[in-house]
Amino acid sequence: xxxxxxxxxxxxxxxxxxxxxxxxxxxxxxxxxxxxxxxxxxxxxxxxxxxxxxxxxxxxxxxxxxxxxxxxxxxxxxxxxxxxxxxxxxxxxxxxxxxxxxxxxxxxxxxxxxxxxxxxxxxxxxxxxxxxxxxxxxxxxxxxxxxxxxxxxxxxxxxxxxxxxxxxxxxxxxxxxxxxxxxxxxxxxxxxxxxxxxxxxxxxxxxxxxxxxxxxxxxxxxxxxxxxxxxxxxxxxxxxxxxxxxxxxxxxxxxxxxxxxxxxxxxxxxxxxxxxxxxx
Amino acid sequence: xxxxxxxxxxxxxxxxxxxxxxxxxxxxxxxxxxxxxxxxxxxxxxxxxxxxxxxxxxxxxxxxxxxxxxxxxxxxxxxxxxxxxxxxxxxxxxxxxxxxxxxxxxxxxxxxxxxxxxxxxxxxxxxxxxxxxxxxxxxxxxxxxxxxxxxxxxxxxxxxxxxxxxxxxxxxxxxxxxxxxxxxxxxxxxxxxxxxxxxxxxxxxxxxxxxxxxxxxxxxxxxxxxxxxxxxxxxxxxxxxxxxxxxxxxxxxxxxxxxxxxxxxxxxxxxxxxxxxxxx
Numbered sequence: 404x405x406x407x408x409x410x411x412x413x414x415x416x417x418x419x420x421x422x423x424x425x426x427x428x429x430x431x432x433x434x435x436x437x438x439x440x441x442x443x444x445x446x447x448x449x450x451x452x453x454x455x456x457x458x459x460x461x462x463x464x465x466x467x468x469x470x471x472x473x474x475x476x477x478x479x480x481x482x483x484x485x486x487x488x489x490x491x492x493x494x495x496x497x498x499x500x501x502x503x504x505x506x507x508x509x510x511x512x513x514x515x516x517x518x519x520x521x522x523x524x525x526x527x528x529x530x531x532x533x534x535x536x537x538x539x540x541x542x543x544x545x546x547x548x549x550x551x552x553x554x555x556x557x558x559x560x561x562x563x564x565x566x567x568x569x570x571x572x573x574x575x576x577x578x579x580x581x582x583x584x585x586x587x588x589x590x591x592x593x594x595x596x597x598x599x600x601x602x603x604x605x606x607x608x609x610x611x612x613x614x615x616x617x618x619x620x621x622x623x624x625x626x627x628x629x630x631x632x633x634x635x636x637x638x639x640x641x642x643x644x645x646x647x648x649x650x651x652x653x654x655x656x657x658x659x660x661x662x663x664x665x666x667x668x669x670x671x672x673x674x675x676x677x678x679x680x681x682x683x
Numbered sequence: 684x685x686x687x688x689x690x691x692x693x694x695x696x697x698x699x700x701x702x703x704x705x706x707x708x709x710x711x712x713x714x715x716x717x718x719x720x721x722x723x724x725x726x727x728x729x730x731x732x733x734x735x736x737x738x739x740x741x742x743x744x745x746x747x748x749x750x751x752x753x754x755x756x757x758x759x760x761x762x763x764x765x766x767x768x769x770x771x772x773x774x775x776x777x778x779x780x781x782x783x784x785x786x787x788x789x790x791x792x793x794x795x796x797x798x799x800x801x802x803x804x805x806x807x808x809x810x811x812x813x814x815x816x817x818x819x820x821x822x823x824x825x826x827x828x829x830x831x832x833x834x835x836x837x838x839x840x841x842x843x844x845x846x847x848x849x850x851x852x853x854x855x856x857x858x859x860x861x862x863x864x865x866x867x868x869x870x871x872x873x874x875x876x877x878x879x880x881x882x883x884x885x886x887x888x889x890x891x892x893x894x895x896x897x898x899x900x901x902x903x904x905x906x907x908x909x910x911x912x913x914x915x916x917x918x919x920x921x922x923x924x925x926x927x928x929x930x931x932x933x934x935x936x937x938x939x940x941x942x943x944x945x946x947x948x949x950x951x952x953x954x955x956x957x958x959x960x961x962x963x
Contacts, residue, residue, distance in 0.1 A: 454735070455740075456740075460733075460736075461733075461734065461935055463784050465935050560844055560847070561845065561848060562847060563844075564840055564844050565841065567840070568840060568841060574858070575855055575858045575862065578855045578858065633834075637758070655741055656741060656745075659742075659813075660741060677904075
């Protein structure tokens with residue numbers, strides 16, 4: 404993030420303004436939760452692109468188009484900064500989003516990758532959607548600072564629907580994890596990046612399969628920490644005490660989002676549908 | 684289908700024109716395959732709406748909007764008749780599609796339901812996506828002609844990604860099938876409708892779990908048979924002998940469609956991407 408130029412561009416941004424967060428659907432709520440925990444005083448607007456979910460199996464061009472549209476919509480809601488809480492979008496659309504809007508933008512890839520570098524891991528596993536893995540974004544970011552590290556990336560498309568079914572404790576989820584993670588066990592990784600915001604929900608299952616010696620990196624948590632530092636350095640943290648408000652938008656089926664969100668957040672929220680032509 | 688009025692409306696339709704087939708993605712290829720087998724001489728245009736797949740978890744309003752757009756696009760390609768090879772779209776968008784276009788339209792729900800009625804089944808299981816099950820379309824259609832029949836519907840959202848992963852013979856697919864189909868076994872169904880065009884691919888797994896006494900109804904196969912009769916009665920069957928051509932369009936990621944299509948068709952095809960604004 405080019406902090407100096409952002410400060411110049413955004414002198415009008417106010418610390419009272421909300422933070423924008425978006426994801427292809429429900430998974431980004433794990434990042435929302437991490438942000439909420441760190442910064443309870445902030446106002447937050449979350450957008451789930453449920454009309455196009457999942458992004459993981461879509462093309463680069465489509466992911467860029469959807470992401471930029473949403474970033475623009477959130478800027479119309481006067482956000483002060485944006486978190487791209489979707490690994491697939493962070494992997495392929497981050498620079499397009501930064502070009503399209505004038506607020507600070509944070510993706511989930513760089514904080515996750517930098518954590519691996521900082522902790523000195525040498526044999527790093529990355530799991531994510533087909534789109535994230537195909538992009539090679541984690542490997543590229545890790546190798547920038549740790550060129551000698553080996554990175555092993557595996558796409559796990561069934562994890563998202565298993566999480567959305569709520570089958571977190573089913574034996575079948577563990578069996579699927581065993582199949583997907585086998586090549587990473589064989590590669591004797593010392594760490595594993597959860598490169599999809601749905602995955603923290605089944606962290607205990609992944610941890611059981613990989614064993615205690617493998618460190619799991621939750622990109623969402625790392626992003627929340629990094630984002631707080633960025634807001635602080637830009638003097639954009641909300642000054643008031645007391646809990647900030649949260650607002651949720653989706654591009655399709657608010658009822659389904661609401662039902663699933665209870666599983667992610669453990670509490671009820673209000674969700675509003677935005678028709679696509681209204682946010683283009 | 685209102686055959687008489689359709690004949691009047693479509694006096695210009697020529698038997699040489701292609702058949703249009705559409706699905707949210709790849710699953711409709713099981714219907715395409717059934718149509719090809721029955722009518723090798725026909726020309727066919729297939730559209731997979733891969734930018735919006737899967738339809739199963741989308742809202743009614745969105746499914747109607749996507750379906751009508753595609754039906755119009757296919758009519759611009761001068762099709763003589765249309766098969767909606769997607770259960771979710773057939774369940775919620777069929778009447779909207781029929782209003783929007785002037786060619787004969789066949790969905791997959793009615794032929795599947797009518798087969799159950801004709802065969803005299805009394806305790807009918809239906810499996811499909813969340814959207815299809817929520818619509819209750821199979822139960823409504825079956826009860827029209829067989830009001831005393833009991834219909835038990837179960838959504839199986841994991842079947843689609845399991846099929847798309849190619850895990851057709853994995854133990855985990857059988858385990859998922861056991862979990863989903865348990866209530867239908869308890870209900871002692873005498874038949875089971877495969878109410879999603881992906882499911883015929885894992886028919887052996889479903890059959891093994893349900894046992895030999897339960898008849899499996901493949902809606903796609905039934906639809907192909909019904910559609911052939913309709914074309915014949917409208918004098919729209921292609922007269923020439925020799926194999927007809929096939930053309931494939933998708934709204935996103937032709938490479939992925941191509942890769943998966945090999946698993947469905949066992950042979951290679953050519954796929955073209957249609958940008959959304961071009962077909963609106």
